[in-house]
Amino acid sequence: ERPAEAEAEAEGRRPELVGAARDPPPEDGREGGDGEALHVAKRRKVLCSEFAAIAGSDAAVARRFLAGSDWHMERALNAYFESPLETEGAAVGAGSGSCIDLTADATTSNAGVNSADPGQKEDDSSFSLITWNIDGLDIGNLKERARGVCRYLALYNPDVVFLQEVIPPHLCLLQMKAGSYTIIPGNMDEYFTVIMLKKSRVKVLKHEIIPFPTTAMKRNLLVVHVNISGNELCLMTSHLESTKNHSKERTKQLQIVLDRMQKESESTTVIFGGDTNLRDSEVAKLGDLPKNVMDIWEFLGKPQHCRYTWDTQSNTNLNAAYKCKMRFDRVYFRPAAEGGNIIPRSMDLIGLEKLDCGRFPSDHWGVLCNFDVIL
Template identity: 55%
Template structure:
């Protein structure tokens, strides 16, 4: 797989990867930078006009397991990150060569890997805006696949954060395991101290009936639902619009989701959902999209001490 990115100047081979890390072991953390060799944005994100007080996030399954046009598609991801300059990035279906590519492009982000083998999740934290305190990999004890929950404790402009991403079990027949994983996610969200804002996002593969069966805790909201269930950002897996997978059927699903449990302690800053959009809707020069999933862009307003209740 190392040769997939040779045209991008990746001459170093990916080092031999280690076995999956044991429970409780801190994940590997590497400094990276998004350099200016990505195309410049045609306009500044709205958040910059707000003075940068909002927390911005992109969550995206980048489909690293599809090796066709992988270098071009990774370059496409970097273009979107350069355009939106999100504070937090959650990525799913990373593979080691993809991470090596990101490392070579960068200085201003910190990357945290959910593993080093196979395919895995990752986080990117903007070093000038988000300060990492600690991170951990939480295995799902009953999973048969390479799935876990990646958790980071961090701060953003004085706001305490618990950031969480995962790639839950795939396929309709794995609903039971997927719901077990969702229960662990929501348990971790509930258990955070009441002065901490918890954000979970990722490729959940969830169907609405499965979420109903598990039930979200009262303090946890589905951000898409909270923002009015807008149709334009409903489907993150849409074979009618996305042609990366050659399938004859039409499937439109909201597999990728964002959950928020805001801080509840009085006079503590808390996050509130403000905006959501899908990204990656434009075809690249290679004729394919950045991924078979659309990415999710979210903006969270921060209520200051006087506004928090």
């Protein structure tokens, strides 16, 4: 969404990235004494642990890439993930010709990146979801930004991913890098949506694409039925019609989404997430959401740290002359009738740090949602 005029809402504080390892300033190796040398050694040990957790490598591989990148975390990860397949395969013990998987063995928590344990059993008591418009229509720094998105997916290791503004090169990258996910596109031409489902957690039952009959922008609704931890879910994503001038069409599309959410079986939990481009006034015109459908951000008490997902004041990708803060990216939830098996727990924003190219992965922040599963 790139409106032609500012549509400022109330100020909201900018959140900090939760769970991401912070990069220290590069070290020049000129330590001035034993105390400083000990501090540097400890800091480098921590960096090695963080690198190993993200990359799924051992400490020796981590130290090699970090040392070769002047102990700069992002550059080291770039070098690791972009090195030849044979080198990476040998480094992580993969067989010859195996798929490079950015998402393998990377686990996180709100406290930081945990140590990877390849034999660790999946936690059936929760699951995570990311929805993100990754701005494939912006060709500037496209490769760097696409790799940045992949690194965030590797870092957070979500069970479910909704992506919008995906372009064919993105899809090829995801298919090559994210081998532990089932990848379902909503189209294959120009730009489209994608749902990614972690194979070890999510059993895919069926999927369908529901066209929006009067769209001028080739928008649709991608629907996937799955089973997670013994619970049936209907997962939906869309990129609703863009710009203020298309408010009427966007509202019609929202009504189609809400109708479909309500028509799903009462035994099924329904989650919709995506770039809705919605203004609160447009939802109000429909008479607000149905009683059995909740806006997760509102359900969690309207936390200000994740209110604005499209913020031209904090996000400089567009170099916009106007400053505008909007909650375009939303997640809706309709619980199963017997209720209580799946409960939204938290929401945070991701993608808040600039890449080495000086730009953010997207002009939108990503939205990370965590859910509790009552077993």
